[in-house]
Amino acid sequence: MRITAARVVVSCPGRNFVTLKLETDEGVHGVGDATLNGRELAVASYLTDHVVPLLIGRDAARIEDTWQYLYQGAYWRRGPVTMAAIAAVDTALWDIKGKVAGLPVYQLLGGRSRDGVTVYGHASAETTDQLLVDVEGFVARGYKAVRLQTGIPGLAATYGVGTPGTTYEPAKADLPEEAVWSTERYLTHVPAVFEAVRKEFGPHLRLLHDVHHRLTPIEAARLGKSLEPYTPYWIEDPVRAELQAGFRLIRQHTTTPLAVGEVFNSIWDCEQLIREQLIDFIRATVVHAGGISHLRRIFDLAALYHVRSGSHGATDLSPVCLAAALHLDLAIPNFGLQEYLPHSAETDTVFPHSYTFEDGYLHPSEEPGLGVDLDEEAAAAYPYRPAYLPVNRLEDGTMHSW
Ligand code: CS2
Numbered sequence: 001m002r003i004t005a006a007r008v009v010v011s012c013p014g015r016n017f018v019t020l021k022l023e024t025d026e027g028v029h030g031v032g033d034a035t036l037n038g039r040e041l042a043v044a045s046y047l048t049d050h051v052v053p054l055l056i057g058r059d060a061a062r063i064e065d066t067w068q069y070l071y072q073g074a075y076w077r078r079g080p081v082t083m084a085a086i087a088a089v090d091t092a093l094w095d096i097k098g099k100v101a102g103l104p105v106y107q108l109l110g111g112r113s114r115d116g117v118t119v120y121g122h123a124s125a126e127t128t129d130q131l132l133v134d135v136e137g138f139v140a141r142g143y144k145a146v147r148l149q150t151g152i153p154g155l156a157a158t159y160g161v162g163t164p165g166t167t168y169e170p171a172k173a174d175l176p177e178e179a180v181w182s183t184e185r186y187l188t189h190v191p192a193v194f195e196a197v198r199k200e201f202g203p204h205l206r207l208l209h210d211v212h213h214r215l216t217p218i219e220a221a222r223l224g225k226s227l228e229p230y231t232p233y234w235i236e237d238p239v240r241a242e243l244q245a246g247f248r249l250i251r252q253h254t255t256t257p258l259a260v261g262e263v264f265n266s267i268w269d270c271e272q273l274i275r276e277q278l279i280d281f282i283r284a285t286v287v288h289a290g291g292i293s294h295l296r297r298i299f300d301l302a303a304l305y306h307v308r309s310g311s312h313g314a315t316d317l318s319p320v321c322l323a324a325a326l327h328l329d330l331a332i333p334n335f336g337l338q339e340y341l342p343h344s345a346e347t348d349t350v351f352p353h354s355y356t357f358e359d360g361y362l363h364p365s366e367e368p369g370l371g372v373d374l375d376e377e378a379a380a381a382y383p384y385r386p387a388y389l390p391v392n393r394l395e396d397g398t399m400h401s402w
């Protein structure tokens with residue numbers, strides 16, 4: 001079976017998505033997500049200008065060989081743009097293989113290891129009182145795990161705090177918005193938020209928190225220690241992870257579990273973190289970590305070192321990525337938790353899908369392949385719009401992570 005056509009579709013049904021569609025001479029097609037939030041057109045060009053010409057005429061059954069061809073053959077390895085492009089091809093080829101076999105992709109990955117994929121949602125609000133109301137809503141919908149983010153008293157806006165009842169979307173303006181950050185105010189506030197939520201909802205609800213890379217290792221150690229009485233399921237991205245050895249310091253001070261990896265794009269970004277058991281959850285996901293094939297490799301390494309998966313699942317990961325992640329989540333032995341933020345109605349129209357949410361679990365469909373598609377006609381009604389993630393400055397004006 002040969003690849004006969006490859007199209008890159010950039011659309012903005014509420015937010016931007018880049019999708020690759022591969023067609024074959026046997027009439028079977030596959031889709032892959034290639035969205036890189038705020039840098040979408042770089043991946044679209046990488047695919048259209050440099051990858052599509054290599055795909056035409058290739059055997060669609062050779063997933064691993066195509067992955068190696070694109071990874072090794074480019075000479076310039078890794079990086080978010082390259083790995084998102086490779087991920088899109090890989091995902092589309094798995095979709096095709098499933099359709100040809102007449103099986104959902106999770107069956108090709110070894111079959112199910114669990115009944116459903118446990119997900120967490122984002123509870124967020126400006127104040128702790130409003131947050132309690134939002135958490136209550138998640139509990140009522142059956143969620144077993146909830147991420148807690150609130151505004152910080154004294155700061156005008158905080159990254160990652162969504163508005164309850166709306167679709168989560170941090171990338172907004174034509175130019176990046178700027179916010180002000182204070183580590184001192186933050187470290188004082190977060191333990192009080194956790195205390196309030198634990199008091200209200202008891203010991204069994206899994207509580208998570210995203211630090212968005214804003215602390216130094218010793219500050220992160222203090223945060224982890226101060227949250228221990230409220231037993232968080234994890235704190236995420238406590239520090240920037242370019243320096244993997246930095247996590248040793250956090251580990252020496254706290255038993256609060258650590259989750260990292262939404263910005264990682266290859267196994268080499270987390271190899272030391274995993275091998276030295278410096279983290280508990282690896283948050284890499286399909287689109288940003290080289291597709292189903294490479295993410296499986298990362299999860300298999302993690303399984304050897306007691307590290308579980310916790311894949312990123314914000315709204316900038318399209319329904320194609322989410323569907324692919326669910327097949328992997330269902331199959332691997334060391335699944336931990338999957339992030340899930342429902343997409344907007346427009347996004348759902350452009351990407352018809354058959355995964356379902358019930359009582360805190362997501363279920364990939366039993367349809368052959370990934371069970372998700374791209375409606376090209378619907379996508380054409382939503383042209384690309386520039387959007388950027390915001391930036392952060394300290395109170396004295398210094399640039400700071402997110
Ligand atoms: C976040 C995301 O979901 C998360 O954990 O960190 O909001 C992330 O910032 C965006 O997906 C960036 O594109």
Ligand code: MG
Nearest residue numbers: 210236237262
């Ligand atoms: Mg995050």
